Amino acid sequence: MINESSNMLFNLLVIIIAMIVHQFWNESKPESPFVKKYGILATYGIAILFCMVFSFYKDNGLNFDLRRIPLWLGTLYGGPFIGFLLAIETIFIRIIQGGPGILGSIISTVSLFLIGHFVRPIYFRLKTFNKVFLAAGINMLFSVIVLFYGSDHLIQSDTINFSINYLIVNLLGIILVSLSEEAIRKNYRKRMELFQAARLETVSHLAAAVNHEVKNPLTTARGMVQLLKYDQTMPQEKRDLLFQLALDEIDRVDRVVTDYLTFARPYPNQMEKMDIEVSIKEAVSIMEPYANQYNVQISNHHSSCQCYVLGEPAKMVQALGNILKNSIEAIPNGGDITIKTDLKDRECHIRILDNGIGMSREVLERLGEPYFTMTGNGTGLGMMVVYRIIESMNGKIKIHSSPGKGTEVILSLPAILG
Ligand code: ADP
Ligand code: MG
Numbered sequence: 001m002i003n004e005s006s007n008m009l010f011n012l013l014v015i016i017i018a019m020i021v022h023q024f025w026n027e028s029k030p031e032s033p034f035v036k037k038y039g040i041l042a043t044y045g046i047a048i049l050f051c052m053v054f055s056f057y058k059d060n061g062l063n064f065d066l067r068r069i070p071l072w073l074g075t076l077y078g079g080p081f082i083g084f085l086l087a088i089e090t091i092f093i094r095i096i097q098g099g100p101g102i103l104g105s106i107i108s109t110v111s112l113f114l115i116g117h118f119v120r121p122i123y124f125r126l127k128t129f130n131k132v133f134l135a136a137g138i139n140m141l142f143s144v145i146v147l148f149y150g151s152d153h154l155i156q157s158d159t160i161n162f163s164i165n166y167l168i169v170n171l172l173g174i175i176l177v178s179l180s181e182e183a184i185r186k187n188y189r190k191r192m193e194l195f196q197a198a199r200l201e202t203v204s205h206l207a208a209a210v211n212h213e214v215k216n217p218l219t220t221a222r223g224m225v226q227l228l229k230y231d232q233t234m235p236q237e238k239r240d241l242l243f244q245l246a247l248d249e250i251d252r253v254d255r256v257v258t259d260y261l262t263f264a265r266p267y268p269n270q271m272e273k274m275d276i277e278v279s280i281k282e283a284v285s286i287m288e289p290y291a292n293q294y295n296v297q298i299s300n301h302h303s304s305c306q307c308y309v310l311g312e313p314a315k316m317v318q319a320l321g322n323i324l325k326n327s328i329e330a331i332p333n334g335g336d337i338t339i340k341t342d343l344k345d346r347e348c349h350i351r352i353l354d355n356g357i358g359m360s361r362e363v364l365e366r367l368g369e370p371y372f373t374m375t376g377n378g379t380g381l382g383m384m385v386v387y388r389i390i391e392s393m394n395g396k397i398k399i400h401s402s403p404g405k406g407t408e409v410i411l412s413l414p415a416i417l418g
Contacts, residue, residue: 007056008169011066014054015177018047018070023184040078044070045089052093062101062150063094064166066173068112068142072135073181075116076123087113104149108142128186132178139174143167205371206260209379213256217249224249258318262385271393273416274316276307276348280339283320287328295334298324303341307348309413311393319389322382323352323409329375330356330407348413355406364401 022043029035047070055065067090075083087109094105115138123131147163224246228239284298291298309316327337331354338353359367366372368387373380390397395413 007054008066008165010054011051011056012169012173012176014050015047015066015069015173016180018043019073019177019181019184023188027188038082040074041082041085044074044078045086048074048086048090049093052090052097062099063097063105064146064150064162066170068108068139069170069173069177071109071112072116072139072174073177075113076120077181080117080120083113083116101150104146108146112138112142128179128182131182132175135178136171136174139170140167143170209256209260209371209381212377213379214253217252221246221249221253255321256379256381259322259379259381259385262315262318262388271310271312273308274311274313276309276316276341276350276413277302279313279316280320280341280350282313283317283324284339286317286321287324290325291328291337294328294331296328296331296337297335298337298339300339301341303343305343307341307343307413308416309348309393309395310416311413315389315392319386319411320350320352322386326382327352327354327356327407327409329378330354330358332357343415346415346417348411348415350411350413352409352411353406354408358403358405358407359399359401360403364399367399 022039025035025039025043048067051065051067051070052063055063055067071083071086071090074086078086090109091106094102094109119134119138123134126134143166147166224242228234228242228246234242280300284300288298324337331337335355338351340351340353342349363374368383369380370384371380372383387397390411390413393413395411398410398412399407400410401407
């Protein structure tokens with residue numbers, strides 16, 4: 001009796017393990033057509049083999065096990081071809097095992113396969129409860145028939161106990177396994193949907209950003225140029241102001257488009273030996289007019305030795321520009337930004353310090369996430385671009401910040417000596 005019950009539970013365990021292994025396999029190799037096609041065959045095929053080898057109550061040559069559960073699920077989820085191969089396997093093993101039950105087993109295996117095959121188109125349209133109900137019903141029907149057929153051969157006193165055990169384990173098994181299979185599949189589908197939704201969100205973000213960051217400044221710039229063209233009587237100072245505003249808007253578009261392009265093509269095209277100091281100076285001179293608007297002073301402390309790194313100068317200027325821009329925007333009422341460079345342990349460290357509003361831990365954790373912005377007219381791409389550029393140069397970024405005090409961004413890049 002102990003052997004009988006433990007074999008039943010072992011059968012159930014094998015089927016559950018097969019199901020889990022199949023799922024893991026599927027998820028670790030989602031692109032593999034082999035796993036998609038033959039994953040079920042391999043895992044459920046092995047489950048059938050184990051179930052049959054460790055079948056129970058075979059003193060009189062009859063085998064009782066849970067082989068119908070993997071055969072049923074394999075036919076439903078794997079399709080007719082896989083179901084057919086599993087049925088052939090079952091019959092083949094049963095013939096090798098021998099005994100009086102062979103014919104009955106062949107008939108029941110073929111009928112279960114055929115029922116699975118014909119039920120399949122309707123099965124996937126059913127609700128989970130109905131699926132499990134159907135699976136349990138068919139399994140019970142087969143179990144009762146098998147018991148009925150086999151009871152002649154069973155030793156009388158054992159019959160009732162054995163039959164109850166057999167039915168309960170079969171019922172529990174099919175309910176448990178079909179429910180889990182459904183839950184796993186539902187979970188997988190949900191995750192895929194989320195993934196898809198996230199992708200779509202990226203696209204709609206992009207559309208919104210293009211509208212906001214590109215179309216609006218272009219419309220403004222166009223309006224100003226148009227005004228300049230038609231209003232010939234405008235005083236010279238006003239003309240200059242309008243020209244400057246139009247140029248600022250065009251520069252804004254240029255910066256945003258450059259960021260987007262870095263987003264799409266993260267890696268530098270041609271790496272070259274470059275002097276960090278030159279890039280810093282260029283970034284500072286580009287950002288100086290913007291800093292003046294905010295009443296911010298940028299001071300650059302040259303290091304005593306020259307720092308050379310491998311990278312693309314234009315990208316480096318872009319990264320530094322984005323960091324400086326954030327620092328400037330973080331100082332609403334005037335303040336200072338300090339840049340320091342030094343060479344230590346074969347690394348160039350560029351430190352950009354501001355005494356702005358700083359960031360909370362939550363903001364700091366999300367920094368670099370695409371479209372994460374706390375400012376009204378930001379794109380949320382600035383820091384992401386910085387991370388991409390610095391990573392492509394094999395560098396690291398460290399940020400210290402505390403609300404109300406300010407922020408320190410440290411870029412560390414592998415130095416080239418000489
Ligand atoms: P954006 O500037 O378009 O908002 P970023 O990726 O450049 O996008 O920055 C994301 C957010 O991180 C900013 O909105 C800002 O709130 C915060 N941030 C970045 N740098 C600083 C800084 N130096 N001081 C304070 N807050 C900052
Ligand atoms: Mg920014």
